[in-house]
Amino acid sequence: MYIYDSVQKTKRLFTAQNEGKVTLYVCGPTVYDDAHLGHAKSALVFDLLVRVLRTNGYDVTYARNITDIDDKIINKAKEQNKSIKEITEFYTDAFHKEMAQIGVSRPDLEPKATESLDAMYALIQKLIESNHAYQTADGDVYFDTSSDSEYLTLSKRVQNEDEKVNRVENSLHKRNNADFALWKSVKDGTIVFDSPFGAGRPGWHVECSAMIEKHLANQDMKFAVDIHGGGADLLFPHHENEAAQTRCGTNHALANYWMHNGFVNIDGEKMSKSLGNSFFLKDALKIYDGEVLRFYLLCTHYRSNFNFNEEDLVTSKKRLDKIYRLKKRLFGLTSVNAKTQFQDELLKALSDDLNISNTLALIDEMITHANETLDTAGKHKELKAETLSNLAYIEEVLGFGAKNPFEYFQSGMDEETKTKIAELILKRDEAKKTKDFAISDKIRDEILSYGVSIMDTPQGTFWEKV
RNA sequence: GGUGCCAUCGCCAAGUGGUAAGGCCGCAGCCUGCAAAGCUGCUAUCCCCAGUUCAAAUCUGGGUGGCACCUCCA
Known part of the structure; x- marks a missing residue:
């Protein structure tokens, strides 16, 4: 098995740390909205990877998290006057149902941020104790990027000193511009967790590191997991920061192999809410069969960017x-x-x-x-x-x-139409037997008007939805 | 401004040094009462320029054109 490692930027022969066993962690969805085609692509890619690893004889433990603590979730809950749990449960459930429709099996482990707070506290505590993190006067805890000599080695980025392009909201209390939040203190008392560092909520990056430690990591090994995956956009800053936290807060590095899947564009444009062209999986499933979507989204290599358009989808269905x-x-x-x-x-x-x-x-x-x-x-x-x-x-x-196969070609047809077509085929067969081709062709035209094509075979006449 | 990726037939898309896979579309044919489905055959020298090499789509340099990321993002 060869895997392209997007950190070493080369195809590497895959070797499991623990012979015959593979641990795979993939960054899953933040459950505050419906899954779009990009989520589908990512889930499909790693579903395929797991199948291939298993077929190669590996015993795979596949974990994909559910991020159920996040500012976007909290905002949505406020907007809709609902509890966080109502929001996250609704979208988690929808995610599972839609993924099942495109043939994506559930991972072996699906850790949730809300169930891993203890591990986050432990990791943050360790980082503070080892002087890799510090708490500011206003209660936030930041990772000190200058304390990690290997910071930015994952994404091979150079520290950018130009303040103008630094888009992060800056805190006056941060030691370095690049430092990122492990814990954000919250003063308004609305939706918070009580931690050893005060009331607040965890930073996004620390959630993944902690979940991996708690649910998946093998403590005796050099790497917490064999393979870490996610969307191409996550390499920086998310994975860079995850790797730094794990490197500095535990006794192992995060991952041996890194895999990043390409993006899904719609008709040549990046999918985004501001452009108003987000294509939700649930909407695509109203138009196309789940398996057709699975096939189409998988037919381009996982690392390439994928340009979704209807014409190509129809071609791939063929x-x-x-x-x-x-x-x-x-x-x-x-x-x-x-x-x-x-x-x-x-x-x-x-x-x-x-x-x-x-x-x-x-x-x-x-x-x-x-x-x-x-x-x-x-x-x-x-x-x-x-x-x-x-x-x-x-x-x-x-x-x-x-x-x-018969149901595949006839899916989306109502029973009434199916019965009608079956009757017409019988009538046409009779006409054909008496070699009355004028009639049989007329009946065929009528059948075709239902949006199907028919084919005569030695086993009889079959029809397919066009 | 910084960093990185990409450019192969009308469309989608493999191929990282040895003389261009596959699919869709198109054309010709077989099969069929005629179709459909299936089968057979045909269809590109790899963005441009220069270089390295016996040999380059594949390596190097320079162009041109796309795209991504730069602390919300799958």
Whole structure:
């Protein structure tokens, strides 16, 4: 297995610290709003990574946190006159449901910030004791970036002394411009936690470090986790700060491998609320099938930026259709476990830093070869068994093609229309039997008007939604 | 202003030194009553310039054009 390490900026052979076992931590959502396509992309990428690691025989512990303490959550709660819990539970639940629709399994661990406050206090305490953090007169606790000689080695950034481009709201009490908050004291007494450092709430970065220590870290190892992942924007400052906290506050470094997924743009523009083009997953799911979205969002390499547009989505669906058409051709046959060369090659491609492009090329070639053989030697038993096994393998490793193929092609059609189409097909069959092609073509036009296409096969006439 | 990434057929997109994968679209054909689906064949020398090398899309330098991050962000 090779993984591109976005800190070392090179593809590295993956080695687990603890042989055969992998710990993976991915920065999850802050639950104050609906998930957008970017959240979907990130979740899909690491879902695929976990599947590939497991197929390679690793025992994977995958943790993705839920950030349920944050200023944005608090603001939303105030706005809607609801409790924090009502807000976070609502969006956590929605997140899970929507992710399930695009075939993303739940991680093994889903730590919440609210359940990890003890670990945050412990980490902040340790940082203060070791002079890596300090409390200001107004009660905030800051990480002292000048105390960490390795600070900025993760993102390879140079300390910027130009005050004009420094957008952070500056505190007069900070020792260095770059110092970031571990604990923000709150005076208005609205929504706060009581800590050893006074009433307030934790900084965003310390939440992740603490959750990793509490739920996932192996204390005896050089690195808290094998792989740490997240969106490309998180490298700085979030991961830089996380790494600094863990390095200075514990006896190990944070992660051996860092993986960052690219961004999702909409029609060439960055998705953002100010541009008014945020594309929420729930809205996309109203228009497109969850599996089609999964396939489309995964068909570009995880590190590339992804440009979402409807035309490409329709094109990519045609590729997924091919998997299902082959499945339809073999429908009713029972699958057997057959190890094939195709499966070896597929896993090899995916194990090369999730090279999805080569993976899809292999799948298309397998499909073409299977169709070709089925066309010329329809009774090829061994090939049928192998092909079914290959399709099952694709389903397991990539999560494509799990549905009943007939339902896949007819999803979104109401029962009434389905019945009507079935009747028309019967009528057309009768006309065809008497070679009354004028009538049968007329009936076909009527069927087509329902937005479907039909295909005559030796097994009978089938239809698909266009 | 600082740092980094990218530029491959009409579109999407692999390929990091050995002579351009795959998908969509298009064209021709097989199959079909005709279609659809499936199959076969055809379609690029890799943004520009210079250099290194027996050999470069791949390395180096210089352009041009996109994009990202710089303390809210997946």
